[in-house]
Amino acid sequence: MTDKTVAHLREVIREPELAHGRYRALDQIGRGGMGTVYRAEDAELDREVALKVLKAESEMAVERMRREARILARLEHPGIVPIHDVGILDDGRAFYVMKLVRGQRLDRYQAGAHSMTDRLRLFARLCEPIGFAHARGIVHRDLKPENVMVGEFGEVLVLDWGVAKVAGEAETIAVAGTRAYMAPEQAADPGCVDARADVYALGKILRFLIEADGAPKPLLAICAQATAEKPGNRYQSALELSRDVERFLDGLAVDAYPETLADRAYRFYAKYKLLIALIVAYLVMRGVIILWTRH
Amino acid sequence: MIDPDTSIGGVEARFPQTHWSQIVQAAGANSAAREALIIAYWKPIYKYLRIQWKCSNDDAKDFTQGFLARALEQDFFTGYDPAKARFRTYLRASLDHFMTNAGKAGGRLKRSSGAPVLSLDYSAAENELSADPPDPAESIEEYFQAEWVRQVFAVAVEELQRDYAARGRETRFAIFARYDLDEDSHQLTYDQLAAEFAIPAANVTNWLAAARRDFRRCVLEQVRRMTADEREFRNEVRALLGIDA
Numbered sequence: 001m002t003d004k005t006v007a008h009l010r011e012v013i014r015e016p017e018l019a020h021g022r023y024r025a026l027d028q029i030g031r032g033g034m035g036t037v038y039r040a041e042d043a044e045l046d047r048e049v050a051l052k053v054l055k056a057e058s059e060m061a062v063e064r065m066r067r068e069a070r071i072l073a074r075l076e077h078p079g080i081v082p083i084h085d086v087g088i089l090d091d092g093r094a095f096y097v098m099k100l101v102r103g104q105r106l107d108r109y110q111a112g113a114h115s116m117t118d119r120l121r122l123f124a125r126l127c128e129p130i131g132f133a134h135a136r137g138i139v140h141r142d143l144k145p146e147n148v149m150v151g152e153f154g155e156v157l158v159l160d161w162g163v164a165k166v167a168g169e170a171e172t173i174a175v176a177g178t179r180a181y182m183a184p185e186q187a188a189d190p191g192c193v194d195a196r197a198d199v200y201a202l203g204k205i206l207r208f209l210i211e212a213d214g215a216p217k218p219l220l221a222i223c224a225q226a227t228a229e230k231p232g233n234r235y236q237s238a239l240e241l242s243r244d245v246e247r248f249l250d251g252l253a254v255d256a257y258p259e260t261l262a263d264r265a266y267r268f269y270a271k272y273k274l275l276i277a278l279i280v281a282y283l284v285m286r287g288v289i290i291l292w293t294r295h
Numbered sequence: 296m297i298d299p300d301t302s303i304g305g306v307e308a309r310f311p312q313t314h315w316s317q318i319v320q321a322a323g324a325n326s327a328a329r330e331a332l333i334i335a336y337w338k339p340i341y342k343y344l345r346i347q348w349k350c351s352n353d354d355a356k357d358f359t360q361g362f363l364a365r366a367l368e369q370d371f372f373t374g375y376d377p378a379k380a381r382f383r384t385y386l387r388a389s390l391d392h393f394m395t396n397a398g399k400a401g402g403r404l405k406r407s408s409g410a411p412v413l414s415l416d417y418s419a420a421e422n423e424l425s426a427d428p429p430d431p432a433e434s435i436e437e438y439f440q441a442e443w444v445r446q447v448f449a450v451a452v453e454e455l456q457r458d459y460a461a462r463g464r465e466t467r468f469a470i471f472a473r474y475d476l477d478e479d480s481h482q483l484t485y486d487q488l489a490a491e492f493a494i495p496a497a498n499v500t501n502w503l504a505a506a507r508r509d510f511r512r513c514v515l516e517q518v519r520r521m522t523a524d525e526r527e528f529r530n531e532v533r534a535l536l537g538i539d540a
Contacts, residue, residue: 001449003427004478006441009448012475013511014536 016053016089023051023097039100042084049084050100053093062094068162069096074136079129081149081157098159102152107145110209118154119209120219120249125156127202127242134195134238137167141193143201144181145208165193180204184229196231199241203227203234206245218248218267221257331520333363334450336386338420339442343387345424347435348394356417362393381534382521387439444535451513452476455506458513466492470499471506 001009014036016025022044029050030037040051054061069086076082085097106126110119126148133140140147140161147160179187183200186193203226210219222244228234235241244254251271253259259267269276337359344355366389375385423445429438452472459468470492473480485503489496518535522528 001423001445001452001476002478003441005476006445006448008475008478009510010444010536012507013514015507 016051016093016095021087021089023049025051040097042097048100050098051095052098053089053095062088064162065094065096068160068164071138071161071164071166075129075133075138075161077129077132079125079156079158080133080161081159101149101157103150103155105146106148106150106205106209109150110145116210116215117249120245122150122154122156123202123206123209124242124245124249125154126158126205127238127245129156129158130198130202131238131242133164134198139165139193139195140198140201141165141186141190142178142181143198143205144178145205148205163190165191183231185231194231195237196234199234199236199238200227200231202238202241206241217263218254218257218259219245222248222254225256329367331517332382335443335446335517335521337363337415338423338446339383339439340386340390341415341417341420342424342442343390343435343439344394346429346438352417352421358394358397359415359417361397362390365393381530383439383443384436387436440534447514447517447535451510451517454513454517455510458509459506466494467502467506470502471510474503475507475510 016036016038022042024041024043025038026041026048027039028036029039035052035054038051038053040049041047042049054065065086069083072080072083081098081101083096083098086095088094109122114122130140130143138161140158141163142160143158147158149157149159151157181201181204183193183197186197186200203223206219206226207223210223215223222241225233225244226235226241235244240255244256247254251267253264253267257263340362341355341359344350344358345352348355348358350358375382379385433441455471456468459465470488473491474483474488485496485499488499488503492499514535515532518531519528522531
């Protein structure tokens with residue numbers, strides 16, 4: 001038996017055992033730390049869904065899945081992928097069925113040729129479901145580009161709420177989040193976080209989105225404020241952060257960046273450069289005409 | 296260097312063909328576990344001796360026989376504590392110990408006189424070594440584990456074939472073998488398979504799914520026979536599926 005055949009048989013064994021259920025796996029669309037996601041057919045409702053099969057058969061994994069389902073049941077928002085079904089496969093592995101999102105993950109979107117404006121508008125849309133969850137006492141705690149999907153029509157959906165913190169609920173998760181996007185207070189104690197931990201992660205995502213573009217100073221200042229070490233120095237909510245990004249998009253001064261006169265002049269120029277060009281052209285022409293008539 | 300070698304089978308022919316299952320049954324309780332362990336590990340042991348200890352094929356055969364016989368004689372398996380290490384780690388450490396002693400004893404430990412001889416297909420192991428030599432980037436631990444996985448799968452395929460033959464399902468096994476065991480056929484469509492076997496495409500879908508399910512069952516049953524409790528079983532399944540790799 002060759003290495004290639006062994007690798008193939010490993011994949012065959014990993015495939016979910018769905019023979020007696022309503023779902024039929026069509027193909028594998030992703031694999032992460034917790035499990036594998038398949039595009040599947042829901043025979044009962046005749047629609048395609050995303051079916052995630054958890055790797056481990058442990059009680060902790062099953063509990064995490066159930067918890068995520070309960071959290072998502074509270075969060076009906078167009079920017080949050082709903083769970084349709086949860087259960088245990090014949091082989092003992094836990095699974096859940098989600099809406100199938102057609103599009104790409106944010107990390108792959110970032111690699112594409114998108115303008116800065118498109119990226120920032122997308123980021124502002126990403127803040128909406130997060131702010132919605134915060135308003136209901138839920139902190140995601142694992143925001144990162146891999147957990148954000150960008151749909152075919154530019155819609156933004158937040159995935160993987162399995163380690164979210166729910167206000168007033170006893171903490172059962174010892175380690176939550178991904179180090180590169182994790183707020184310092186979350187790294188120290190995942191249980192002692194609030195919405196500002198997600199603001200930190202959003203700031204890191206914003207930095208990730210604008211990285212390749214030689215970002216202007218106000219945007220870098222927004223990132224810096226969102227990812228301030230102390231929660232009290234950050235934006236206090238995802239919506240505050242979103243509003244500052246939108247101010248930048250509208251050519252207005254942002255809260256995170258105290259402008260000098262030169263910065264203000266440059267911003268004014270950047271915002272009204274067409275109008276300024278027209279006025280200058282008009283004045284030059286007018287001057288030329290005056291000079292012409294005098295001579 | 297792995298040298299000098301003889302032709303596989305030539306020297307093997309001098310061994311009387313005692314089936315190892317008789318030996319493990321004679322060894323008393325838990326014979327199913329011992330049987331499963333020996334089936335799963337004799338090839339990794341042989342290949343390990345060839346690569347790590349640079350044994351010739353004859354020496355590797357003798358030492359494999361000697362080690363397995365000694366392990367059975369001396370209640371080797373009862374000394375293993377799953378809480379302390381994986382069985383593979385224990386087995387390799389014991390094998391290294393055995394080889395060190397064999398070196399001191401001038402090779403007398405290869406096979407103790409009167410020790411039963413296991414009938415093992417060394418030529419198949421040798422062919423696999425030639426077809427899939429170890430990856431230089433892979434550690435010997437990784438190699439040993441990969442060879443264990445290969446052997447578990449190979450035995451599961453044999454079990455599946457026997458089971459299907461007994462139930463008159465040879466065509467189902469042939470479809471599984473064509474699609475999942477022939478590495479050049481993974482890209483075949485179900486329609487192509489249906490045409491090849493002159494059966495409806497729906498049968499290909501159902502039979503292949505059933506064969507894969509039965510293959511999975513054979514693999515898991517084999518691992519279950521090799522493990523002492525649920526925790527060890529789960530850990531071994533995770534290792535087998537490459538989840539913790």
